[in-house]
Amino acid sequence: MKIHNFSAGPSILPQEVFDEASVAVKDLNGSGLSILEISHRSKAFVDILDEAVSLVGELLKIGSEHKVLFLSGGASTQFAMVPLNFLNEGASASYVDTGTWSAKAIKEARAFGNINLLASSKEDQYRHIPKGYDIPSGDAYLHITTNNTVYGTQFREIPSSPIPIVADMSSDIFSRPVDINKYGLIYAGAQKNMGPAGTTLVVVREDMVGKAERHVPSMWNYKTHIAKNSSFNTPPVFPIYVSMLNLRWVRKNGGIEAMEKRSMERAKLIYDEVDRNPLFTGTTQKEDRSRMNATFLLADGYRNLEEEFLKQCKEAGISGIKGHRSVGGFRASMYNALKLESVQLLVDVMRDLERRKG
Amino acid sequence: MKIHNFSAGPSILPQEVFDEASVAVKDLNGSGLSILEISHRSKAFVDILDEAVSLVGELLKIGSEHKVLFLSGGASTQFAMVPLNFLNEGASASYVDTGTWSAKAIKEARAFGNINLLASSKEDQYRHIPKGYDIPSGDAYLHITTNNTVYGTQFREIPSSPIPIVADMSSDIFSRPVDINKYGLIYAGAQKNMGPAGTTLVVVREDMVGKAERHVPSMWNYKTHIAKNSSFNTPPVFPIYVSMLNLRWVRKNGGIEAMEKRSMERAKLIYDEVDRNPLFTGTTQKEDRSRMNATFLLADGYRNLEEEFLKQCKEAGISGIKGHRSVGGFRASMYNALKLESVQLLVDVMRDLERRKG
Numbered sequence: 001m002k003i004h005n006f007s008a009g010p011s012i013l014p015q016e017v018f019d020e021a022s023v024a025v026k027d028l029n030g031s032g033l034s035i036l037e038i039s040h041r042s043k044a045f046v047d048i049l050d051e052a053v054s055l056v057g058e059l060l061k062i063g064s065e066h067k068v069l070f071l072s073g074g075a076s077t078q079f080a081m082v083p084l085n086f087l088n089e090g091a092s093a094s095y096v097d098t099g100t101w102s103a104k105a106i107k108e109a110r111a112f113g114n115i116n117l118l119a120s121s122k123e124d125q126y127r128h129i130p131k132g133y134d135i136p137s138g139d140a141y142l143h144i145t146t147n148n149t150v151y152g153t154q155f156r157e158i159p160s161s162p163i164p165i166v167a168d169m170s171s172d173i174f175s176r177p178v179d180i181n182k183y184g185l186i187y188a189g190a191q192k193n194m195g196p197a198g199t200t201l202v203v204v205r206e207d208m209v210g211k212a213e214r215h216v217p218s219m220w221n222y223k224t225h226i227a228k229n230s231s232f233n234t235p236p237v238f239p240i241y242v243s244m245l246n247l248r249w250v251r252k253n254g255g256i257e258a259m260e261k262r263s264m265e266r267a268k269l270i271y272d273e274v275d276r277n278p279l280f281t282g283t284t285q286k287e288d289r290s291r292m293n294a295t296f297l298l299a300d301g302y303r304n305l306e307e308e309f310l311k312q313c314k315e316a317g318i319s320g321i322k323g324h325r326s327v328g329g330f331r332a333s334m335y336n337a338l339k340l341e342s343v344q345l346l347v348d349v350m351r352d353l354e355r356r357k358g
Numbered sequence: 359m360k361i362h363n364f365s366a367g368p369s370i371l372p373q374e375v376f377d378e379a380s381v382a383v384k385d386l387n388g389s390g391l392s393i394l395e396i397s398h399r400s401k402a403f404v405d406i407l408d409e410a411v412s413l414v415g416e417l418l419k420i421g422s423e424h425k426v427l428f429l430s431g432g433a434s435t436q437f438a439m440v441p442l443n444f445l446n447e448g449a450s451a452s453y454v455d456t457g458t459w460s461a462k463a464i465k466e467a468r469a470f471g472n473i474n475l476l477a478s479s480k481e482d483q484y485r486h487i488p489k490g491y492d493i494p495s496g497d498a499y500l501h502i503t504t505n506n507t508v509y510g511t512q513f514r515e516i517p518s519s520p521i522p523i524v525a526d527m528s529s530d531i532f533s534r535p536v537d538i539n540k541y542g543l544i545y546a547g548a549q550k551n552m553g554p555a556g557t558t559l560v561v562v563r564e565d566m567v568g569k570a571e572r573h574v575p576s577m578w579n580y581k582t583h584i585a586k587n588s589s590f591n592t593p594p595v596f597p598i599y600v601s602m603l604n605l606r607w608v609r610k611n612g613g614i615e616a617m618e619k620r621s622m623e624r625a626k627l628i629y630d631e632v633d634r635n636p637l638f639t640g641t642t643q644k645e646d647r648s649r650m651n652a653t654f655l656l657a658d659g660y661r662n663l664e665e666e667f668l669k670q671c672k673e674a675g676i677s678g679i680k681g682h683r684s685v686g687g688f689r690a691s692m693y694n695a696l697k698l699e700s701v702q703l704l705v706d707v708m709r710d711l712e713r714r715k716g
Contacts, residue, residue, distance in 0.1 A: 001390060002390065003389070003390035003391055005391060005395055007395065007396070007397045008397070009397070009592070010394065010395055010396060010397060010398060010592065010595055011395055012395050013392070013394060013395055018383055018384055018392045018394065018395075019384065021383050021394070022380045022381070022383040022384045023380070025376055025379050025380040025383055026376055026377065026380045031361070032359060032360065032361035032675075033361055033363060033677065034371070034376045036368065036371060036376065036379070036553075036554040036600060037363055037365065037368055037369060037370050037371055037376075037554075038365070038368060039365045039366070039367070039368060039678065040368060040555065042365075072430040072431050072432070072556065072594070073430050073431050073435070073577060074430070074577075074591045074592055075591070076576070076577050076590065076591035077431070077577045077591075079575075079576075079577070080575035080576070080577055080578065084575075107576075108575055108576060108577075111573045111575065189591075189592060191592055191595075195394075196394040196395075196595065196596055197398065197592045197593065197594055197595040197596070198430065198556045198557075198594035198595065198596060198597055199556075215469045217437075217438035217442075217466055217469065218434070218437075218438070218465075218466060219431060219432075219434050219435045219437070219438055219466075220438065220578075232434065233432045233433070233434035233435075233547075234367070234368065234432055234547060234549055234555045235555065236430070236555055236556035236594060236597065237368055237549075237554065237555040237556065238554055238555070238556060238596060238597065239556055239594065239596065239597075242394060317390075319391065320397065
């Protein structure tokens with residue numbers, strides 16, 4: 001049976017990426033060697049890394065002010081690396097709290113300097129994205145989490161900021177255009193729209209690095225990785241290779257503009273059904289709905305149908321639809337590689353439940 | 359043509375591991391999902407991680423005092439994490455300098471506390487492993503690098519130490535028995551005897567963690583990863599999966615004792631030829647020769663044959679034999695998965711050169 005993978009991450013990637021990666025695990029480009037056994041200093045891998053960096057630059061329209069790095073340690077490592085590098089003792093940085101991940105970023109940053117919590121939607125169970133706050137122009141940076149996988153909200157507009165924005169784009173990078181000039185640093189764990197788990201994309205404005213007043217260990221210093229082209233130590237070869245294959249697929253399929261159009265189509269299909277079907281209800285403010293992670297619940301009076309709906313989904317080959325425990329209900333994560341037909345299938349199952357139980 | 363992979367790392371793994379990993383990239387255990395798209399919270403992955411942890415414990419005979427972690431960031435991250443967690447300000451730690459990697463570990467540690475450099479073979483171009491030094495009993499730990507990939511030396515005997523040993527075993531773990539009671543912490547980048555690049559094994563004595571007096575960010579605190587069974591954040595799923603497959607292979611093929619026996623056979627074959635063949639000469643003190651990385655040069659009078667020998671190797675399908683630039687000459691890295699027949703082939707090429715040019 002074909003599985004329709006709605007997992008929040010690690011998540012679906014295109015079938016042709018799996019196919020090509022599977023071949024390379026046995027034999028990379030006819031070399032007689034597996035991608036898993038080649039030196040990270042070999043021409044074969046240096047070419048792969050260079051191509052991955054170049055694809056990121058092309059897709060996100062990154063100019064020469066910013067550097068593209070492939071690191072490891074996940075976005076959670078960036079929660080500490082960002083203030084370690086950019087927030088000197090006694091200085092301040094601005095954060096907006098929009099959910100689980102931004103709260104973790106704030107917690108890690110507090111140990112390094114003063115944190116101005118500009119806004120938070122915590123009191124509202126993170127059902128909206130705060131707007132209309134002032135951003136102190138003297139702060140080192142403004143940190144935001146552009147998409148919230150847990151609560152299903154997304155910054156539809158990136159704030160105008162007098163200071164460089166540091167953005168955790170783990171769950172919506174490569175799904176819409178990025179105005180690179182707004183950003184001091186962008187980071188993203190690979191395991192949604194970029195590739196498999198095991199590498200972390202960092203795009204950083206070069207003039208911001210190397211200015212920390214405290215000691216920064218080599219591996220946690222952006223300067224090190226810029227100087228060594230992400231190969232100061234052995235990089236995560238295979239996760240970078242698969243990310244490169246996936247970025248090739250993004251380009252071949254129309255680039256960021258096409259990815260954004262597809263994400264809008266998927267989001268419209270599911271949210272229209274959530275709003276139309278009397279058995280379901282959305283969990284967030286409509287204008288802040290995420291195009292990546294649609295969260296929804298059974299409406300009052302139908303809550304007892306949860307197990308039945310999950311069973312129906314499973315029988316249809318729909319995987320990973322159960323909501324995060326903080327929100328309950330359901331979550332349809334719809335990353336770049338998810339086809340519209342998978343969302344249609346989910347909608348069909350929702351309609352079938354309505355026909356039978358509505 | 360079959361390639362005989364002598365790469366220093368990332369390095370050869372068993373063919374059956376490549377075969378099984380290749381299948382799982384398309385379909386993990388008939389689930390209809392790729393290993394690259396499953397959630398790290400899924401039962402499928404939790405089982406994989408549990409089995410990997412259990413295999414490490416069984417193979418290295420690890421008792422309940424130590425915890426097994428699969429992290430990311432490579433051994434280079436451990437160079438800083440070890441003193442960050444274990445070396446309080448004003449306290450001292452002992453280090454032995456035996457080459458490139460221990461020198462890097464020492465450099466990172468100096469920022470955190472006092473370093474007692476007990477011994478160094480730097481003046482001897484790292485051609486031997488220092489012995490006969492006193493280990494201060496008041497130091498937090500003794501750090502050693504058990505095998506030196508660059509210079510081709512190895513601690514044949516681990517020192518008796520009044521303090522816990524912290525050992526970088528990146529390049530010889532799972533090639534010989536480990537007396538776990540000697541160690542406070544063992545770390546190893548996966549990409550030699552354990553698996554592909556992208557995960558780092560840490561085995562740590564639980565009673566040593568959580569005692570740092572300074573602030574330790576969550577991701578760099580061993581306590582975090584012990585508490586969350588290496589899943590505080592998304593772990594490097596695929597590198598851990600392949601490591602698990604490889605550790606299964608180690609067990610199926612006789613465990614650590616069999617791996618040690620095989621490593622002795624490979625080492626004897628190559629070093630006997632280096633010592634017998636008048637065209638070649640070893641680079642290190644014989645008693646400290648590494649069983650993992652055999653370094654050798656063309657002897658005086660034959661140095662002009664370097665290009666020719668490398669060409670011959672290439673024609674025979676021998677890959678990765680060029681020495682590190684710090685030493686020059688040749689380096690035969692012979693990790694667990696390398697067959698004796700590959701070493702025999704290299705010896706045949708050395709003999710052929712002797713016949714034609716000796």
